[in-house]
Amino acid sequence: MSVSYKYQTLPIEKVFRDPVHNYIHIDHQVILDLINSKEVQRLRRIKQLGTSSFTFHGAEHSRFSHSLGVYEITRRICNIFQQNYSIEKIGEDGWDDSQRLIALCAALLHDVGHGPYSHTFEHIFHTDHEEITVAIITSPETEVYQILNRVEAGFPEKVASIITKTYPNPQVVQMISSQIDADRMDYLLRDAYFTGTKYGTFDLTRILRVIRPYKNGIAFAMNGMHAVEDYIVSRYQMYVQVYFHPSSRGMEVVLEHLLNRAHDLFPKEAPMFQSNAQLLVPFFKENFSLNDYLRLDDGVLNTAFNLWTELNDSILSDLANRFLNRKPLKSCRFEPGTQGQLIDTMKQIVEKAGFNPEYYTALNSSYDLPYDFYQPKLEKHRTQIELQQNDGTLVELSQISHLxxxxxxxxxxxxxxxxxxxxIDPRLQNDSDLFGETYRLFASHIYNGALI
Structure with missing residues (x-):
């Protein structure tokens, strides 16, 4: 009697060597088939940190490796829950191991909808990686859907509901998406490893030791509070030191202006883009299919940029050169509102020096919360981190931890x-008296304290 696809296990466990988790263990045929699908394999060609690799040269890791890492942490959590906190052992607060496969599939596929240089690309072309992730999982045309649908009818839609946070089991949803989930735990450790920034590390082993399910989600043992604090601080440090690094954002600005310039030129130069950026044309037209999206990766964009360096449009070719050859825009901090007039003056000076301020200046703000405690007055808030006391009652993390x-x-x-x-760099400036005076005026605003 043949075993149904849902319960098929591999004859011999397959492992992937991983620099963060040592080994990633694959037991289910479904998981191996998903890994080998073309939609998941595409993630090998998309960098996890986008333009951060221009600042931290080791950050060449892919969304594929991150997806495997999230799967592995989820697998370990399922093992811990089943071994120590199953429904059979602790009752309704326990873990139902029939949820394992759907949790593993959602963990592996949670980022499958990301595009090249995803966040900048999304902003320009009005795409949403989470919506596209759901489309990939639920569209019959994809290999991912066909694999999931062999598990049982409706299984792709169930996996997609975890991504949209509508799945009825909160333990599974919080395992994949919460303030301390498999996704965040992997990307903090992985990004710290590949950027070489040690302060992004935390004690994953300890956190997995103190994690536990309860009826309405996931909590952590009170004696594990310091490990959770360490995780929160690590997240804070990674955002300040890596994700919000000024040079990486400077490269993002160049990329955004580059794509905007191409988008602006397309209506008048459509034949040119048909020949040197054919795969981007549907996005310039703002009429793309799921298949059009899945053909994109970092290499597609970089190839187009390479070709654009030789075009007659001086702005497009210059921005392409700046991006490919790592020439980020420089920056200074400013206070919105109080220094608005000064920013306008700075833009005018940039224009006087010969740069179109639409494509050579930008205001960029990056903000995130290291931890968002529960605020009932807000319509949207993140799932709070709960600590479980010895008597089983729960308390929100910030109520106990002063840090x-x-x-x-x-x-x-x-x-x-x-x-x-x-x-601001004399070595790059035009020698004419007019430009010399213009540059000196601009630099005086920077270095005389008008801007930080």
């Missing part, structure tokens, strides 16, 4: 004004 309370609700980040490096 987390100090960080809770405090946004981190800054506002920056971006401009060409030529404006």
């Amino acid at each position: 987390v309370a100090a960080l809770a609700g405090q946004e981190q980040g800054d506002h920056r004004f971006y401009f060409p490096k030529e404006m």
Whole structure:
């Protein structure tokens, strides 16, 4: 009698060597088939950290490796829950291991909808990686759907509901998406490893030791509070030191202006883009299919940028050169509102120096919360981190931890004004008296304390 596809296990466990988790273990045929699907394999060609690799040269890791890492952490959590906190052992607060496969599939596929340089690309072309993730999982045309649908009828839609946070089991949803979930735990450790930033590390082993299910989600043992605090601080440090790094954001600004310039030129130069950026044409037309989207990766964009370096449009070719050859826009911090007039003056000076301020200046703000405690007055808030006391009652993390309370609700980040490096670097400046005076005027605003 043949075993149904849902319960098929591999004759011999398959492992993937991983620098963060040592081994990633594959037991289910479904998981191996998903890994080998073309939609998941595409993630090998998309960098996890986008333009951060221009700042941290080791950050060449892919969304594929991150997806495997999230799967592995989820697998370990399922094992811990089944071994120590199953329904059979602790009752209704326990873990139902029939949820294992759907949790593993959602963990592996949670980022399958990301595109090249995803967040910048999304902003320009009005795409949403979570919506596309759901489309990939639920569209019969994809290999991912066909694999999931062999598990049982309706299984793809169940996996997709975890992504949209509508799945009825909160333990599974929080395992994949919460303030301390498999996704965040993997990307913090993985990004810290590949960027070489040690302060992004935390004690994953200890956190997995103290994690436990309860009826309405996931909690952590009270004696594991310091490990959770360590995780919160690590997240804070990674955002400040890596994710919001000014140079990485400077490259994002160049990329955004580059794609915007191409988008603006397309109506008048459609034949040119048909020949040197054919796969981007549906996005310039703002009429793309799921298949069009799945053909994109970092290499597609970089190839187009390479071709654009030789085009007659001086702005497009210059921005392409700046991006490919790592020439980020420089920046200075500013305070919105109080320095608005000064920013306008700076833009005018940049224009006088010969740069179109629409494509060579930008205001960029990056903010995130290291920990968002529960605020009932807000319509949207993140799932709070619960600590479980010895009597089984739950208490929200910031109510017990003075360290987390100090960080809770405090946004981190800054506002920056971006401009060409030529404006402050004498080695790059035009020798004419007019430009010389213009550059000196601009630099005086930067270095005399008008801007930070």
